[in-house]
Amino acid sequence: MLVIKAQAVGIESVLSKIISLVEQAQTQKAPIQKLVDQVSAIFVPAVILIAVCTGLANWFYLDSASIAILRAVSVLVIACPCALGLATPAAIMAGTGVAARFGILIKDAQVLELAHRLKIVAFDKTGTLTIGKPRLLHFAPLNFVQYDANQILATAAGLQLGSEHPLAKALLETAHQQSIAPIAVANSRALPGIGIEGVPSNGSFAGKTIRLESLASLKGSLHHQAISDLSKEYFDQGLTVSVLTMDSEAPQNLVVPLAIFAFGDELKPNAKEAISSLHQMGIRTVMISGDNLAAAKRVGAAIGMDEVFAQVMPGDKSEIIRTLQQPNVATKEYVAMVGDGINDAPALAMADVGMAMSTGTDVAMQAAGITLMRGDPTLVADAI
Structure with missing residues (x-):
């Protein structure tokens, strides 16, 4: 039996949204x-x-x-x-119509006038320049803690239940492949720019606060130097490293690291070509990432990025765009932002021209003036 599930019908379908966006752009005044x-x-x-x-x-x-x-x-x-x-x-009707045929949806007619002035294009990394489907490549329980590896993985997976973050999906996929059921976690909450925490309801860590967080947030914790040494190999490979920790009962309120997780994501095949096309147009390229500096620089160097901002908190992306727009009092630079995630939305709105990947979130597409329908970074140069 063939089962077909309709993800959207009527005005909620992709085709209806495309028609609506084109009509909206054609009726706007530049x-x-x-x-x-x-x-x-x-x-x-x-x-x-x-x-x-x-x-x-x-x-x-x-x-x-x-x-x-x-x-x-x-x-x-x-x-x-x-x-x-x-x-x-x-001209607006012709331009938006032709752009739509090439997979470029222009929502705001003003971007048609601003695009030719652009001097800088800033890119989010995950999902924009990379495929956006990272995999858990390394899972290393730390040898100075005495806990079962499956319990650690089950607890980490439980923290990520319900999360839409690409790294969360990668961790849950690994647990599923190993037939490890996630442990239920109570009081789960996201820590912006750090990670996620919660209290497992059962298992080895029942009743204790567990966090899956970035290595940068662990400075001053127990065994921090040992973790840094273990993680260096992963950083050198350009991987993203997270650490599962548990609150310590020591009076110093330190945390105890339990395991290291290293995630890797593949670059989109045409990412380097997209950056090269922008360079030929005389446009400077910038990458903004929440990853560690080594991983971000490795990706930036691989595709020829002019400048890399790493370990950027979600709320700071818009501030970087603001700085790029006005490097000094007397100078105004026109900046485009290309992204796909919820945390890219403020930067997309702040930029002179915001471009969102259709493969990303609805929030990002609402904040951007241009939507790139194929999730193809080479469309950025075509749009400009």
């Missing part, structure tokens, strides 16, 4: 069109008045109605005041 409307309000009546005066003067002096009409119409045709009001809307 800033230049508002200026044209102001000029037309004066120019059109003035041309009509001149044409009427020309016709009356010729009729009066030459006493010929046909010549008077001919010359009055000539003034209207040569001045062509209607072109002012028609050219810009026609």
